[in-house]
Amino acid sequence: MPSLGADMESAVLMEWLVEEGDKVTKGQVIAEIETSKGVIEIEVFEDGIIEKLLVEVETECKVGTPLAIIGSDIKESEEERIRISPAARRKADELGVDLSKLTPKDGVIQLSQVEAVATKKIKTHKKEKTKTTTKDGMRQAIAAAMSRSNAEIPHYYLSTSINMTPALKYLEELNKQRSIKDRILPVAMLIRGVVLALKEVPQLNGFWQSNSHIISKEIHLGFAIALRKGGLMTPALLDAQNLNLNETMNSLGDLISRTRGGKLRSTEMTRQTVTLTNLGDLGVESVYGVIYPPQLAVIGLGAIVDAPWAEGDALCVRKVMQATIAGDHRATDGRIGAQFLDKLYQFLQSPEELT
Amino acid sequence: MTQEELKSIIIEEILEVAPDIEDDEIEVNENIQRSLEIDSFDFLKILTAMYERVGIEVPEKDYSKVDTVEHMVEYFLKLIKIQ
Numbered sequence: 001m002p003s004l005g006a007d008m009e010s011a012v013l014m015e016w017l018v019e020e021g022d023k024v025t026k027g028q029v030i031a032e033i034e035t036s037k038g039v040i041e042i043e044v045f046e047d048g049i050i051e052k053l054l055v056e057v058e059t060e061c062k063v064g065t066p067l068a069i070i071g072s073d074i075k076e077s078e079e080e081r082i083r084i085s086p087a088a089r090r091k092a093d094e095l096g097v098d099l100s101k102l103t104p105k106d107g108v109i110q111l112s113q114v115e116a117v118a119t120k121k122i123k124t125h126k127k128e129k130t131k132t133t134t135k136d137g138m139r140q141a142i143a144a145a146m147s148r149s150n151a152e153i154p155h156y157y158l159s160t161s162i163n164m165t166p167a168l169k170y171l172e173e174l175n176k177q178r179s180i181k182d183r184i185l186p187v188a189m190l191i192r193g194v195v196l197a198l199k200e201v202p203q204l205n206g207f208w209q210s211n212s213h214i215i216s217k218e219i220h221l222g223f224a225i226a227l228r229k230g231g232l233m234t235p236a237l238l239d240a241q242n243l244n245l246n247e248t249m250n251s252l253g254d255l256i257s258r259t260r261g262g263k264l265r266s267t268e269m270t271r272q273t274v275t276l277t278n279l280g281d282l283g284v285e286s287v288y289g290v291i292y293p294p295q296l297a298v299i300g301l302g303a304i305v306d307a308p309w310a311e312g313d314a315l316c317v318r319k320v321m322q323a324t325i326a327g328d329h330r331a332t333d334g335r336i337g338a339q340f341l342d343k344l345y346q347f348l349q350s351p352e353e354l355t
Numbered sequence: 356m357t358q359e360e361l362k363s364i365i366i367e368e369i370l371e372v373a374p375d376i377e378d379d380e381i382e383v384n385e386n387i388q389r390s391l392e393i394d395s396f397d398f399l400k401i402l403t404a405m406y407e408r409v410g411i412e413v414p415e416k417d418y419s420k421v422d423t424v425e426h427m428v429e430y431f432l433k434l435i436k437i438q
Contacts, residue, residue, distance in 0.1 A: 180412045281394045
């Protein structure tokens with residue numbers, strides 16, 4: 001069972017999507033698990049053959065529990081046959097008991113052993129169900145991560161006002177020529193701006209781990225998505241550095257639907273290198289975020305509002321957005337954060353570079 | 356198409372885009388995005404779905420005219436009549 005966040009203790013295996021003997025390739029989804037954050041698809045990290053599924057469907061497993069044995073290649077493993085009394089096997093099938101977890105008594109698994117495990121399993125399952133509902137679980141996970149962040153990470157905060165009129169005008173013209181299905185939302189353009197600015201200032205994209213600053217080449221942009229019934233998730237827009245404006249729009253739409261529908265992949269839950277939070281839809285003007293450890297920064301974008309703006313000697317009204325960054329002061333200084341905001345500003349003044 | 360038919364199509368599509376909303380939560384006179392926490396993505400999905408249903412594309416400059424269910428009904432009804 002992989003850890004999908006520092007605060008995850010266990011999850012329930014909901015469904016196997018492969019069978020014993022199946023060939024699997026790196027990145028293939030092999031199972032679905034249910035966590036406090038919804039249903040997540042589990043991927044494999046190496047090519048191989050599923051030799052044995054170790055966990056039955058609907059079993060709660062602690063992080064670190066082996067779920068399956070994947071052989072590296074054609075080499076067949078000599079499987080140890082479990083000896084079990086016929087009555088015990090029938091009971092085990094009926095109750096869904098994992099026989100591999102039992103130690104045979106005198107070489108054979110007995111009926112009483114199966115029953116003992118089954119009762120225990122039902123009891124623990126019930127206990128946990130009453131203890132926390134899914135939503136409470138998510139709250140607890142957020143609480144733990146944010147407390148850790150505020151206790152450990154010395155944050156610095158910077159903010160700047162960005163004139164969004166050029167970018168919005170550009171988008172308006174672009175969308176006029178497109179059918180409604182292919183329209184681009186401002187948020188996709190903002191993500192492109194953030195990604196390009198991070199390419200120029202890579203020090204903010206990566207991790208602080210074991211007292212060292214690790215910069216990631218790939219930009220897996222964690223995008224904060226509020227769930228209407230409460231809670232928040234920040235799944236990753238994977239390899240955002242390779243997506244153009246159209247692809248960014250499509251991938252983001254897909255990511256949002258799957259987040260709300262509870263169909264995320266394990267890599268999307270775990271590989272974020274930086275987080276972007278955009279509370280503009282709710283009318284908030286400035287967002288000062290809390291960094292999600294071990295990431296290095298969280299970027300906040302506020303609502304785009306009509307505001308007075310000085311251009312040369314003239315005072316005019318422009319579409320203005322506040323962009324903020326909260327950085328980890330152990331890894332970077334304010335100068336780096338300031339460079340990032342300046343790059344973001346520059347990109348949003350030349351929107352044709354964002355396509 | 357009557358006003359009532361159009362209204363029920365709009366509500367149907369809102370519920371389709373945001374299945375976690377209950378239909379009694381929808382107040383026809385309230386701003387859809389604010390009162391139902393519909394973000395810009397969901398809003399575009401609703402308008403795209405309405406295009407599929409009634410064949411009318413709402414241009415971006417008219418977004419302010421389709422901010423509530425009631426306003427949407429008026430907006431689409433007017434254009435359907437012109438067609």
